[in-house]
Amino acid sequence: MNAPAPRTGHAEGFRELVNSRRAVRRFTAEVVPDDVIRQCLELAMLAPSSCNLQPWSFQVVRDPAVLQRLHRVCLGQSAAKAPLIITVLARTGTWDQACRDVLRFWPAPSVPEAIERFYTNTAPFQYNQGWMGWRGFFKRQWVRLAGLGRAVMRTPNSQEQMRLWAVKSTALAAQNLMLAFQSHGYSTCPMEGFDEKRLKRVLPIPRDANAIMLLAVGMPGERAVYNPRLRFPLEQSVSWH
Template sequence: MENNSEIFNQIVEKRKSYRVFDSKNKIPDEVVKRSLERAILSPNSSNMQLWEFYIVKKEEDIKTLGSICMNQSGAKTASQMVVFVCRPDKWKHRQQAMVKNLDNTFKSKDAPGAKGAYQYYEQLIPMMYNTSFAFAKDALKKVFVAYKGLKKPFVRDVMSKNITIVANKSVALAAQTFMLSISAEGYDSLPMEGFDSKRLKQFLNLPKKASICMVVSVGEGKPEGLYGPRFRLPYNDVVFEV
């Protein structure tokens, strides 16, 4: 097997949060596109792909988004920005796509392995993501989960409040793949959660149930955009062998 660990290490080490970008050197559109294509390959919960990615690159839009991102220099000087959005409200569309994918994978619903897969996407997924009558459903789920978990392990975080967390985990992984790809392409990035989510949703014309995971600025980082050497806690403070 080919060992690419040295290359991967370089990419990981090179990725740092830059707070100032060179406004003269624009990032090529293809770099952003390739990096988003890679981001889309990220692992995600149940392969539901409850994500959307909004590229912002017009000068006036960067200005507006810069102000929504609290006028942070890493936002205002960005060459382009990508908004990583969670769309749990699109669960029905994604579920239908997954069922269609099962139809293409299995010859029939009785084929080996098909039954469980169809059951998962046709029954369990709607139970998790359909938030109509959430209050009543959550009350029932609580009793059900407590009962099922009495004697053996059972997945407990299936309440309506967990849906946004589930979606955010997957979208954050996509953001990380994106940033590592930007680093591999020779450019720099800055992830941000310092923004006015209400104004940002209005700017992107997003519905109430969408939520913003992160805004990522990209471009050519300037040396003064690095605020000091990288600091991390010692390995043994955060890694434990069980």
């Protein structure tokens, strides 16, 4: 299947959207409509992910009683008083079901042989770390040997590397989600300051999930942005080769 032709003429609009996004610390009580939430989540899930395994999940919290409990979980932050909080989770244990789902939801009448072979053999070998990580241990030894003579896929070969793998893809989806809400006129604040243990007492967080952020969403209130934007010079972070 050919890739869609690139669309032109959106650079300025995208620049304006990205420039307009700020972390908002104070929100009004205005409720975010369900259809807007759903549309933004759909755009979040269009983010790319490693091997298209989509290791993310989202818990949408609108119930005032649960939001009140989350405010305490978030250490009393002003942003946590938003009318909507979305818990963004990176999942390390969904890869096996995702391999099956790729084949189950393949958007064509038949699955190409190479695709089926990859998701029934290659991907499971790559992501299955085994009980207590025993498979990962042996894969690390194999990688050391195989990598002496050629380029090889060296990760993920441990539970910690699986966590990093899931977080990287989920962070891409989270950025999509923030920009999607911004395009609908709603502001966001990604919160990393929260008590993860207490979060698990409030929400049913799966055992394999890492909560990478709690995303506050709503209409900005008074003095919603605390400080002027600060970013380091481009030259400080970029090298050209």
